[in-house]
Each structure stands twice: as structure tokens, then as C-alpha cells.
Amino acid sequence: MEGTRTGAAEEAPVEEAKLVGSDRVLAVLKELARHPGGIGLEELTKVFGSPKPTVHRGLVALRRAGLADQDTRGRYVLGDEFLRMAFAHHEERPEHVRIRPALEALATRYGETAHYAVLDDREVVYRAKTDPPRGAVRLTSTVGGRNPAHTTAVGKLLLASRLTTLDAVGQWVGGAELERRTPNTRCTAARLHEDFEVIRERGFAVDDQENEVGVNCVAVPVYLTSPTVASGAVSVSGLTYRTPVGVLVAAVGGIVEELGALGRPR
Known part of the structure; x- marks a missing residue:
């Protein structure tokens, strides 16, 4: 029987001290995966309880690597490169x-x-x-x-x-x-x-x-x-x-x- 997971935006903010460097980038990547329809910068900052510049730096790093993208509404989604790697690995x-x-x-x-x-x-x-x-x-x-x-x-x-x-x-x-x-x-x-x-x-x-x-x-x-x-x-x-x-x-x-x-x- 499938359990029900509360939406990430409703959870308690993650302590900023735990989100530095690569940890921050990976945390943002995992959060994007929970939002197939995209998530805005404002929502992400609420999830992590972090300033916008902090979260934005993580998004910039992910976009530079092709692991995140921004749609026409300005919301962030997983990038095509991430999906390509994930599906290629799974299918092979x-x-x-x-x-x-x-x-x-x-x-x-x-x-x-x-x-x-x-x-x-x-x-x-x-x-x-x-x-x-x-x-x-x-x-x-x-x-x-x-x-x-x-x-x-x-x-x-x-x-x-x-x-x-x-x-x-x-x-x-x-x-x-x-x-x-x-x-x-x-x-x-x-x-x-x-x-x-x-x-x-x-x-x-x-x-x-x-x-x-x-x-x-x-x-x-x-x-x-x-x-x-x-x-x-x-x-x-x-x-x-x-x-x-x-x-x-x-x-x-x-x-x-x-x-x-x-x-x-x-």
C-alpha cells in the first residue's frame, strides 16, 4: 500500500548550516525532483529556510551542468541532461x-x-x-x-x-x-x-x-x-x-x- 508523503514545502525548513557547498547543490537537486511541474525560487527558499542568493547559487551550478533548467514561467525543473543520464543508466x-x-x-x-x-x-x-x-x-x-x-x-x-x-x-x-x-x-x-x-x-x-x-x-x-x-x-x-x-x-x-x-x- 502506498504511503502519502507531505509536500516538501509544508515540511520544516532544513537548517542552513547543513547546506553548504556541494551539500546545498545536492539538496536543491533532490527538491527539484519532487516537483515535476516546477518550483519557484521563493518556494525553494521557504523549503530550506535560506536566503535567495544562497539557493540561487545552487540553482546556477545545476543549470551550468545541465542538471536543472528554468521554464517559461520562471520555475525550476530537472534539466534534460539529468533526465538523459538517469534514464540511460536505468535502461541500460x-x-x-x-x-x-x-x-x-x-x-x-x-x-x-x-x-x-x-x-x-x-x-x-x-x-x-x-x-x-x-x-x-x-x-x-x-x-x-x-x-x-x-x-x-x-x-x-x-x-x-x-x-x-x-x-x-x-x-x-x-x-x-x-x-x-x-x-x-x-x-x-x-x-x-x-x-x-x-x-x-x-x-x-x-x-x-x-x-x-x-x-x-x-x-x-x-x-x-x-x-x-x-x-x-x-x-x-x-x-x-x-x-x-x-x-x-x-x-x-x-x-x-x-x-x-x-x-x-x-
Whole structure:
């Protein structure tokens, strides 16, 4: 479910002491990104609680680099060079380019959110996300966002292929207690090992409200860079009241079908 962010102009001004040199320039750049329709110099000064010349110097530096521009109304917007760099970087990521059509197909077919995620040590990072074309209630996950690996279907799926014994799971868990996100979160080596054995046998993983109450998902592996080692995982996540976990499990065959060669070893 999407949260609501209060407009930046309504927030308390940022302390000017924190906005010097490059920090000031970056803060102005981030604020411009929150205003696709543009924002005036007066409004920016209110946001930062800074004098006009201070904020204007940041805008001048950004405009000189092509990262900001001024429209015909005198309002400031992100510059074409910034947009070119951002989109070029995002579009050229091999995982994103290859996985996007499959995520769009899954979101449309099942009316739920589809993700592509990779394992980064003890967390998963979401590299791509597609929301369903219809439906007012959507998930709060974001591209670049992270979650503990042990609380998610994508994380457990990827860990299962790496931690094949109870000893290996125990070493990964270590001495510290794992974070318990919900009453269903697996927080011990023994419970995780049980899940991992089932995952290896079935070829997919389930998050039954283990990361967030009211949200469940299934995940299958994706082989983008190797025919034998999963580069990441694709999940379909749904709200429990409209898509129970049993419905998602029943859909695994269709999910793999939509992924085609991406969803299973070649």
C-alpha cells in the first residue's frame, strides 16, 4: 500500500548550516525532483529556510551542468541532461532491460505487483518492479529498496541454493538473533533450514506474511547470467485479502510460463 508523503514545502525548513557547498547543490537537486511541474525560487527558499542568493547559487551550478533548467514561467525543473543520464543508466541495466517485459506480463496477468530482486549479503535489493495496470491499493516497495533476506520469498529462494546444510544456515545466522518482522518470520537456523529444504524440492519459495502482515508472495529463480546459478528471483506479491497465499502457489506454473527461459535453468 502506498504511503502519502507531505509536500516538501509544508515540511520544516532544513537548517542552513547543513547546506553548504556541494551539500546545498545536492539538496536543491533532490527538491527539484519532487516537483515535476516546477518550483519557484521563493518556494525553494521557504523549503530550506535560506536566503535567495544562497539557493540561487545552487540553482546556477545545476543549470551550468545541465542538471536543472528554468521554464517559461520562471520555475525550476530537472534539466534534460539529468533526465538523459538517469534514464540511460536505468535502461541500460541488463537485468532491467531483460526482465521488464516479463514483469509487465505478470502484473497484468495476475493483477498484483511483480518484482525482480537480487541477493546482497544478508539483504535483498529490488532491481525492478511493475505494479498492476488497475487497482487502487498497491505495495510500498520501491526499486532500490531493501529487505532482510530471511523475511522474503526472493531472499529465502536465493539463500536456499547457497545454504544447503543446517551448519551452513547456522553460520549464516550467526550469534545475533534475526529480525522478526511478523509473527510468521523464520528467525532460527532450524526453521530456515526446514524452509530451504522445501524450497529446493519445489523450486519456488513462499512468503506467508513473513515480511509484512497482510502481504504474501511467491518467488521463482531467474537465470540471466548463468544457466545454473540464479542471478536473482522474480516474485508476485499480493494482499492477503484479495490474493491468498494458496492462490499464488497455484499460479507458480503460470509465472514460470510467463518468464519463459528467464524463469528456469536452460
